[in-house]
Amino acid sequence: xxxxxxxxxxxxxxxxxxxxxxxxxxxxxxxLKLINFAHGDVYMVGAFAGYYLAGxxxxxxxxxxxxxxxxxxxxxxxxxxxxxxxxxxxxPLRHRARxxxxxxxxxxxxxxxxxxxxxxxxxxxxxxxxxxxPRFFPVLLDLGDPFTFLDVTVPKFDxxxxxxxxxxxxxxxxxxxxxxxxxxxRAVSFDSNVAGLMGIPVNRIISGTFVLGSMLAAAAGVIxxxxxxxxxxxxxxxxxxxxxxxAVLGGxxxxxxxxxxxxxxxxxxxxxxGYTASSYRDAIAFTILILxxxxxxxxxxxxxxxxxx
Amino acid sequence: MRRLPTAVRSFLPFLxxxxxxYLLQRVFEAQGWDFVALLLVNIGVNVVxxxxxxxxxxxxxxxxxxxxGFMAVGAYxxxxxTLSYAHIPILGLPLEWSQQLVFATxxxxxxxxxxxxxxxxGMPSLRLRGDYLAIVTLGxxxxxxxxxxxxxxxxxATGLSGLPRLTTLTWVGAGVIATLLxxxxxxxxxxxxALFAIREDxxxxxxxxxxxxxxxxxxxxxxxxxxxxxxxxxxxxLQLATPRSFTFIRSIEVVVYVVxxxxxxxxxxxxxxTVLTLLLERLRDIQSxxxxxxxxxxxxxxxxxxxxxxxxxxxxxLPFFKRRARKAAEATPxxxx
Numbered sequence: 276x277x278x279x280x281x282x283x284x285x286x287x288x289x290x291x292x293x294x295x296x297x298x299x300x301x302x303x304x305x306x307l308k309l310i311n312f313a314h315g316d317v318y319m320v321g322a323f324a325g326y327y328l329a330g331x332x333x334x335x336x337x338x339x340x341x342x343x344x345x346x347x348x349x350x351x352x353x354x355x356x357x358x359x360x361x362x363x364x365x366x367p368l369r370h371r372a373r374x375x376x377x378x379x380x381x382x383x384x385x386x387x388x389x390x391x392x393x394x395x396x397x398x399x400x401x402x403x404x405x406x407x408x409p410r411f412f413p414v415l416l417d418l419g420d421p422f423t424f425l426d427v428t429v430p431k432f433d434x435x436x437x438x439x440x441x442x443x444x445x446x447x448x449x450x451x452x453x454x455x456x457x458x459x460x461r462a463v464s465f466d467s468n469v470a471g472l473m474g475i476p477v478n479r480i481i482s483g484t485f486v487l488g489s490m491l492a493a494a495a496g497v498i499x500x501x502x503x504x505x506x507x508x509x510x511x512x513x514x515x516x517x518x519x520x521x522a523v524l525g526g527x528x529x530x531x532x533x534x535x536x537x538x539x540x541x542x543x544x545x546x547x548x549g550y551t552a553s554s555y556r557d558a559i560a561f562t563i564l565i566l567x568x569x570x571x572x573x574x575x576x577x578x579x580x581x582x583x584x
Numbered sequence: 585m586r587r588l589p590t591a592v593r594s595f596l597p598f599l600x601x602x603x604x605x606y607l608l609q610r611v612f613e614a615q616g617w618d619f620v621a622l623l624l625v626n627i628g629v630n631v632v633x634x635x636x637x638x639x640x641x642x643x644x645x646x647x648x649x650x651x652x653g654f655m656a657v658g659a660y661x662x663x664x665x666t667l668s669y670a671h672i673p674i675l676g677l678p679l680e681w682s683q684q685l686v687f688a689t690x691x692x693x694x695x696x697x698x699x700x701x702x703x704x705x706g707m708p709s710l711r712l713r714g715d716y717l718a719i720v721t722l723g724x725x726x727x728x729x730x731x732x733x734x735x736x737x738x739x740x741a742t743g744l745s746g747l748p749r750l751t752t753l754t755w756v757g758a759g760v761i762a763t764l765l766x767x768x769x770x771x772x773x774x775x776x777x778a779l780f781a782i783r784e785d786x787x788x789x790x791x792x793x794x795x796x797x798x799x800x801x802x803x804x805x806x807x808x809x810x811x812x813x814x815x816x817x818x819x820x821x822l823q824l825a826t827p828r829s830f831t832f833i834r835s836i837e838v839v840v841y842v843v844x845x846x847x848x849x850x851x852x853x854x855x856x857x858t859v860l861t862l863l864l865e866r867l868r869d870i871q872s873x874x875x876x877x878x879x880x881x882x883x884x885x886x887x888x889x890x891x892x893x894x895x896x897x898x899x900x901x902l903p904f905f906k907r908r909a910r911k912a913a914e915a916t917p918x919x920x921x
Contacts (some may be wrong), residue, residue, distance in 0.1 A: 374645075377718060383883060385879035389781045534664075555730055557726060564720065565709070568708075569708050
C-alpha cells in the first residue's frame, strides 16, 4: 500500500509536468494542425530562463515572492520566444504542404537544442549560450522537510508544484472557455477560414495560442528544474516527446484531453517502472503512443474526424 | 537504341563498377591514403542511407524519422554474425575467403532482419498520416535502441566491440551500386509509379485502385533493408556497434541529406550526401556547430526552397544537361529526341 501511494505521488508530479507541456502541443495542433516539434525545447528555454534569472536577480533569499517572480518572468520570456518562432518560422509556411512545416519545426527544435550547446559567446552578465555540460539549478524555494504520511514521503515542493500546475490549468480552462480570446481560438481551431470571414484576426489568435502554450511550457520547465536541480540543453527532448504522446493519448486538439493524457502517462510510467524495476522507461511512452494510434486514434477525449475528399 | 535485356541491365553496373572501386582501393592501399579511403567509405554509407530513405520520404511522400533504428537492426545482426564466425575458416576455405563469405552473409542477414523490422513497424503505422507517422517512426527508432540497451547478448549500452575490420571500399562501392540500381529500377517500374501516385495524392491513388497501404509497406521494407545494409557496413569500419551511433540525431542527418537533395530525386540525394559529408568532415571537431548548421539549413531551405536543390528531378533533367542532349540529338540526324 505504501509503495502504491508513493508511486501514485511520483506519477502525479511527473504527470502534471507532462500535462502542462502537452497543453501547448494540443492547442497549437488545434489551431494550426501542426506538431510543434520545438515545443519541448521551449520548455528547456523556460528552465534556462529561470536559471539565469535566479543567477542575476538581486536577493539570494529563497522566498516565495522571488520564486513566483522568476517563474512569471521566465513565462514571459518564453511567451516571446514562442511568438518569434511562430512569426518567423511557421507563419511564412502556413499555406504550404504540411510536411514543410514539420521539417521546419524539427529544424527549430535542433536549432534551440544545439544552439544552446555552443560555447559561451556572451560572457557578461551571464554566460550564454550555456554549453553542453549540465548546470545546477538554484534552489528557488526551501520548504524544509518533506511530509511523511503513512510512511509515504511527499516532498513539499511536489505538493506546491502540483498545486501551481492545477491552478495554471484551471486558469487556462477559464481563458479557453470564458473569454473572447478563448472563443476566437476555438473558432479558429474549428475552421480557420470561416473564422477569418467572421472577422476574427486569425494571425493574432494563432500568435496568442503560441504565446499561451509557450508560457505554460516555461512554467513546467521552471517547476521541473526546481525538482530535479539539473538542467542541460537536451533537457526538453524526451519530456517534449512524451508530452506529445500525452497529447495524443488524451485526444490531440482537446484541452481537457491533454491534462488527462499527461496524468495517465505519468502514472503509467511510474507504475510500470516502479513495479517491474525495468529500465525501459522511455520505451513505455512510445509503446502507449503506438497502441493509442492503432486502437483509438482519436484519443481518450478527442473528436472523431472524418476525412473529406 | 535497342534496350538491353533486364538481366544485363541489372548486372552490368556491378560488372563495370566493382572492378573500378577495387582498383581505387588497391591504389589507395598502395599509396597509403587511408584517410581518403575512409572518407569515401563514409560518403558511400551516407549515400546508401540517403537514397534508401528517399524511397519512403521522397518517392512515397511519407515521412519516416526512424532510419537509424533500422540501421541499428542491420548493424547488430551483421556484427553478431561476424563476431561469431569471422575468425574461423568455414567450409574448408582459407580464412581470408571464408571471412569475406561470412561478411557477405552477415550483410545479407542484416538486410533481411532490418526488412523484417521495417515490416513490423510499417504494417501498423503506415495507416497513419504524415506527421503522426513521423512521430511513430521516431518512437520505433527509440524503442529499438531501448531494446538494444537492455539486451545482454547485444552488449547493452557499451555495445559490441572488437569487430573485424571487413568493410573495404569495394564492399561499400557494391552497396552503393546496389542501392542506386534498386532506386532507379524502382522509379521506372510499375511499383514506382504507384508510389509516386501515393505521393501526389493518396486519396486519388486509392480511387484509381492503388493498394496504398500495401505499396507503402513495401516501400518501407525496401528502405529498411538498405538502411540495414548501411548499418552493417559502418560498424565494420568503426569496429564497434553501440546504441549511441544510432540515435534520433543520425536519423535527422539522413533526413537533411534527403530534404536538401530534393524529396524524390535520387541524384539529388547522392549529391547532397556527398557534399555534406565532405563539408562536415571539416567541421568534425565542432560537433555542436555541425548540428546548428543542419538546423539552420533545414529552416532556410524550407523557407526559401522547400523542394530541395533538385526537387523531384534528376541530374540529367536539369536545363544544362537537357540542352546538351538536344544538341547531341540534332547532330545525329534521324533520331528524334
